[in-house]
Structure formats: structure tokens, C-alpha cells
Amino acid sequence: MNILKIKAGIVGACLVVPVYAExxxxxxxxxxxxRVVNTTxxxxxxxxxxxxxxVQVMSAADLQKQQxxxxxxxxxxxxxxxxxxxxxxxxxxxxxxxxxxxxxxxxGLPQGLSVYVNGIRFNEPFGDTVHWxxxxxxxxxxxxxxxxxxxxxxxxSLGGAIGLKTxxxxxxxxxxxxxxGGSWGRHNEELSSGWHNDEFAYFLDLQHFQEDGWRDxxxxxxxxxxxxxxxxxxSGQLNLTLAGSDSSLIGNGAIPxxxxxxxxxxxxxxxxxxxxxxxxxxxxxxxxxxDDIELAANMYYRQNKVSTLNGDGGELEECDDxxxxxEEGDDEKVTDVQGNIIAADDDIEGGTINTSATDQWSxxxxxxxxxxxxxxxxxxxxxxxxxxxxxxxxxxADSELGALDDDRGVIGAGIxxxxxxxxxxxxxxxxxxxxxxxxxxxxxLAVNFSGRYNHIEIDMRDIGGNNPKLTGKHKFDxxxxxxxxxxxxxxxxxxxxxxxxxxxxxxxxxxxxADPEDPCKLPNAFIADPPLExxxxxxxxxxxxxxxxxxxxxxxxxxxGYFNTVNHNDIIFQSTGNGNSAGFFDxxxxxxxxxxxxxxxxxxxxxxxxxxxxAFIDARFLTPFTVQSxxxxxxAENGDMSVLKGNRIPSIPQHIIKFATDVDVLDDWTVGxxxxxxxxxxxxxxxxxxxxxLAGYVVVNLNTEYRLNKHVTLFARLDNVFxxxxxxxxxxxxxxxxxxxxxxxxxxGVSAPRAGWGGxxxxx
Numbered sequence: 001m002n003i004l005k006i007k008a009g010i011v012g013a014c015l016v017v018p019v020y021a022e023x024x025x026x027x028x029x030x031x032x033x034x035r036v037v038n039t040t041x042x043x044x045x046x047x048x049x050x051x052x053x054x055v056q057v058m059s060a061a062d063l064q065k066q067q068x069x070x071x072x073x074x075x076x077x078x079x080x081x082x083x084x085x086x087x088x089x090x091x092x093x094x095x096x097x098x099x100x101x102x103x104x105x106x107x108g109l110p111q112g113l114s115v116y117v118n119g120i121r122f123n124e125p126f127g128d129t130v131h132w133x134x135x136x137x138x139x140x141x142x143x144x145x146x147x148x149x150x151x152x153x154x155x156x157s158l159g160g161a162i163g164l165k166t167x168x169x170x171x172x173x174x175x176x177x178x179x180x181g182g183s184w185g186r187h188n189e190e191l192s193s194g195w196h197n198d199e200f201a202y203f204l205d206l207q208h209f210q211e212d213g214w215r216d217x218x219x220x221x222x223x224x225x226x227x228x229x230x231x232x233x234x235s236g237q238l239n240l241t242l243a244g245s246d247s248s249l250i251g252n253g254a255i256p257x258x259x260x261x262x263x264x265x266x267x268x269x270x271x272x273x274x275x276x277x278x279x280x281x282x283x284x285x286x287x288x289x290x291d292d293i294e295l296a297a298n299m300y301y302r303q304n305k306v307s308t309l310n311g312d313g314g315e316l317e318e319c320d321d322x323x324x325x326x327e328e329g330d331d332e333k334v335t336d337v338q339g340n341i342i343a344a345d346d347d348i349e350g351g352t353i354n355t356s357a358t359d360q361w362s363x364x365x366x367x368x369x370x371x372x373x374x375x376x377x378x379x380x381x382x383x384x385x386x387x388x389x390x391x392x393x394x395x396x397a398d399s400e401l402g403a404l405d406d407d408r409g410v411i412g413a414g415i416x417x418x419x420x421x422x423x424x425x426x427x428x429x430x431x432x433x434x435x436x437x438x439x440x441x442x443x444x445l446a447v448n449f450s451g452r453y454n455h456i457e458i459d460m461r462d463i464g465g466n467n468p469k470l471t472g473k474h475k476f477d478x479x480x481x482x483x484x485x486x487x488x489x490x491x492x493x494x495x496x497x498x499x500x501x502x503x504x505x506x507x508x509x510x511x512x513x514a515d516p517e518d519p520c521k522l523p524n525a526f527i528a529d530p531p532l533e534x535x536x537x538x539x540x541x542x543x544x545x546x547x548x549x550x551x552x553x554x555x556x557x558x559x560x561g562y563f564n565t566v567n568h569n570d571i572i573f574q575s576t577g578n579g580n581s582a583g584f585f586d587x588x589x590x591x592x593x594x595x596x597x598x599x600x601x602x603x604x605x606x607x608x609x610x611x612x613x614x615a616f617i618d619a620r621f622l623t624p625f626t627v628q629s630x631x632x633x634x635x636a637e638n639g640d641m642s643v644l645k646g647n648r649i650p651s652i653p654q655h656i657i658k659f660a661t662d663v664d665v666l667d668d669w670t671v672g673x674x675x676x677x678x679x680x681x682x683x684x685x686x687x688x689x690x691x692x693x694l695a696g697y698v699v700v701n702l703n704t705e706y707r708l709n710k711h712v713t714l715f716a717r718l719d720n721v722f723x724x725x726x727x728x729x730x731x732x733x734x735x736x737x738x739x740x741x742x743x744x745x746x747x748x749g750v751s752a753p754r755a756g757w758g759g760x761x762x763x764x
Contacts, residue, residue, distance in 0.1 A: 188208070215264075457474070498540075
């Protein structure tokens, strides 16, 4: 294979690349296409059948054909072992779960997946969260979802890693305008433009998304854009990327089941708003020193200011002595930020407005070398690299007392409480040294070894003077190894297996809220920082996969695998029973996620395509512990519950089924459908499995596309065709804080009703 073909494989991460061989007459003969996936965030492409783990990929064409709102939306509907929950009920703010590991925009959830964009770590430095609204969907060239605790992908890669690659003028040299609209006042406009002259290129994508939302008081708006200037020569390529986003998202989350019974569109309290102001400047490139050695590097600066505004029910009442106000069940008087006792008043009964602002910037770079020289006639790839990330986060939070209006909105009284005020500054230094080795013992057998050493320093400073225990320095060191093999019995059968370790360090947010004697209220009040241990994941994975030609002029690809991941020193949020969200983060020992995955995809007659994914995920606690869930209907009088070894982890369905098919009814008209089934899951806060779980559900969606000509395409999408009413998220709360006649403590995330959108894409 010559150097140009190698470059195509390396640069085209997760893309299908045709391979050619020369006959005696020097005429190219087309052989079977293969997929190339990255073995590190920076690249180093490897044929997928040489990777000892399950890999799923998505292309820009897949994203466009399914008319997905975001990458998260596509993953939910089409990727195996993936689910979402409606904790926020906003299409741009889903919690993605893969194999029982979470990546979410919400602080407080254990983030078990790493996300990279063009090799740049995209988990936020303060809480490891990921915001799906920052990159326009039209700018995405490809996405890979790699399973297992891959150490090469660094921190948070406990259950897997997501790698996104954006377009350039070389990969998307066209101009287009896409406009769509439909239910809930949703409309989306996106303008893309790309061009190149073989040496220089540009790409630009601008998107505007807006909707009123299907629930009351749930309007959202997103402006985002990405632009890239590129140069390429005979031996390399260089890209300069600028991106930005300005969003305002309303996520009015779970509601009491008694409120759901008569008005699913209603919200419990309001507002619940998250705003992002994001900027990214990055440069990446690669250089082939010769036919066998490639250098790749990136450098970036990113800044994101995340602001939240949450109207919540109040937990304050007049103190027993009639002087001032106290927390429910407590005789300690609440003071304002000047230290004055707050007097009871009608204007401060029933509600609070919790605000936070996280102003964070980060800078980093990574460099790697890939060596592809054969060793004694055996194909070999050795990659070695280093990464450095520096970030600073300034977090501030306040709680303003107020009263609920008739529509359950909170009207602030201008009184800020001293206990909830936080002013925290954190600095993170992260250094990673990594390597990856793939050695072909024979043409059929390949073995791999990889590892990464992580060194992290977190410096926390209380800059408000209220919480001196916040100040502290923390250091974490860890070497994570991995090894595995692949064996190609025949083109229709490939066997793989491996062992890997990954880790995540406690975030500054978790370290700030880790003292059981000084509980905090998420996501605002952080009190103290006793040390937490870093979470270590250990994964065994094995399976079979292959492809074979089938009758009806088609082919079938398949995979069947087993995985077993055990987290050591897992961190969860422990409630103290002092309120809906009061508690602390704690290491609770070992947890396990194991399961079986089956995937099938086929294409017949070059016009009919189908895919099927089934996952069984068994997620359980392996270490007994005591947890408090004050609003749990079956907890002890003091809120205690005993979590036993073998209890299931909440919010993770055991059974997940996805089926999708589309057919070209005419050469220019495609009709498709997809079906999703999620099994039952326990409420968050029911770690002891004492309550009845949420029921499973089935959702069917339709989409269609009609290509008038090479310039104009019409498309439409219909979600929840049968109007299924279901809940895919549950937790416990106190409905009687707001509704005197409601005493059921079950809160649920409600499903969106039937909805449809249509649009047009014009290429010019």
C-alpha cells in the first residue's frame, strides 16, 4: 500500500476506505472496503477488525439521513447499548448512557465516558460534563463510539470513548442551506459552505435552533458555528478551527406523578435555565516523515461560561421560637450574606432561586508519533504520545429566597442566604503519557498492548471567605494498561478479546462536596473537600464479528460480544435526608456492569437496508453500604436504606432493543423507520431496589427523504408515531412543598408526545 493510501486511512477516522490492488496488467481491481478507526484521540488509524473491542461509527450522511437533532439524538435511536433519560426534557440536554456509564451536561452525575473533538478533550474541566449544543451538527464529519476502558483516551474512559471529527473543505467541498420546522414551534436553519483547490480549503457551518418546547415554559434557542481553514501538501495537512456557541436552554425536569396524571405538559417549579457562552480556537495537523512514520499534533484554547437559573420549592419555615426562619426539622436560623438573621415573611415563603456561574477556560496540546515499520516481515504499528491540559474554573453560586406565584414560578425577594453562597476557584493540571502497540503475529492474528500514565493536580481556593475548608490541593497518579488480540478465522468470522483499565479522578465539584458532616445542595453549595479516591475501571471484553454475502444480492454484518466492567472506589452522590438535593459525594466500593451485545446490519438490492441491536446490561452494586433517601416510601424512619451486594444500579434498563430499516421506494425517494425498546429501570434514589421500577416502553419513529434533483432534497420526520406515554427517568421528591394535596414522592421524566417536522435542503 503506498503512502497516499495510508494517509487516507489515517486521516479518515471511522470512514470507509476502498482498497485497491494491482494486477499484472497494472489495472486497478477494487477489493472489499474496510473501516478505519482511530487508536488514539489524535488518530493513528487502524483497520476495525484489528481493534480488540466493539466499535460503532456514524458518518455525516447517517446523521443527515436520520434528521437527528444532535449526535446524542442519533446515538439514542441507532447505536447499540445506548439510552437517554429525560431528566431535563430538552433535546439539547440529554443524559447519554452507554453500557450503564453516563455522559451528561448536568453536574452531579458520575461521568464515565470521555468525549473528544478533533483530538481535543471536550469534557468540561470543572465537572467533566459535556454540552451537546456547542458544535453544529452540520459540521460533524464522523463519530466513533469505542467500548471498554481504553487507556489511550485518558480520563473518564471507564465504559467507552466518543471521538468526533469535524468537516474541512477537503472532505465537504459543497455549499448548502437547510431549513426545517414543525411541532412545538421548532425551527432550524443551517448554512454550510466548503471549498478547496487541492492545496488550500475552507469550511464554515452556521446553525440556529429554536423551539417553544412541548411542555409549558420550555422555550430554547441555540446559535452555534464552526469554521476551518486548511492546508495540505504531499506529506501532511494543517487545520485551524474556530468555533463558538451562544445558547439558552430551558430544561423543566421531572414532575410529581400526581401532576403528570392530569397534565403531562405542566412543570413543577420554574424556571430551569442553562446558558452557554462558548469559544474554541484549535490547530491540528499531521506530517509524514516518510512512508512509515507519521507525526500528529494539536493545540487548543477553549472557554465556556455556563450559567444556571433554577426556581425551586422552598424548605424553610418559621423557627419554633418565632424568631427568624429555619430549615425544615432544624432549629438553626438562616442568615443572609451579611450575617443577619432573616425574619419570616410572606415574600420569602415557598420558593428559592438558585443561580450559578461557572467561568472556565482551558489550554492544552498533544503530540504523538506513529511508526508503521514491519518487524521481521510482520506488520506493526507503534504509537507513542504526550498530552498536557491546563484549566482554570471560577465557580460562584447563590440562593435567593422568594415566593411561588400562581403558575409556580419563583419571585425573588432580593435576599441571598449565607449558607448557600460559594466562591470557588480551581486550577487543574493534567499530564498524560501514552503508547499503543499492534503487532501482527500472522496475517490472521494480531496482538495489541497499550497504556497511559496520568498525573493530575487540582488546586482549589475559597475566594469568598465563607468556606475555608474548600481550599486544598489534590494529586492523582495512575498507570492504566490494556492488552488484547484479534484473530480472523475467515472473512466472515473475526474473534476479539481483551482486558483494559481506565480511571477518572474526582472532579473539583465532587471534591467540594464530599463531607458527610457538611452536606451540600446540588448544584450550588459546596462545603468541604476531604479526599476522595479516583475511580478505577477494569474491563474484560470478548466477542465475534464478521460479514458475509447473502442471498437477494446483499450482505450482512454482525457482532456478538460479552463485556464485564468493575469500577473500584466508585463515586456516587449520597443524600443526607435534609432536603431534596442535600448530600455529599462518597466512594462506595465496587460496582459492576456486565452484559451481552448483538448487532446485525444488512443491505439488499442496493436499496433496502436494515439494522438490529440488542443489549443486556446487568449493572449492580458489589459492595454493601447504607444510603439515605429521605423521600423513599420504603426507607426507615430516619431515611436510611441498606444497599446489598447484588442490588441493581438505578436508571439503567437491563434490556435495550433497536431496529431500523429504510428502503428506496423509488430511486429518489427513501422511507425509513426505527423502533426502540427500553426495559424497566429503578428510580434514582432506590439503590436498595425496594420500590417498583419504571415500566419498559416501545417507541416507533418514521422519516422520509425525496431528492427532487441533485440540488434540492425534501425531508420529513415523525417521532413517537403511536403517541406512546412513558417515563424513562424517575427520582424522589417532596411534592407537598408546592401542592398541599399531593403526598406521593415519586417524580418522573415525561415522554414527548407525537410530533413531526419537515424541511428542505438546497445545494448550490
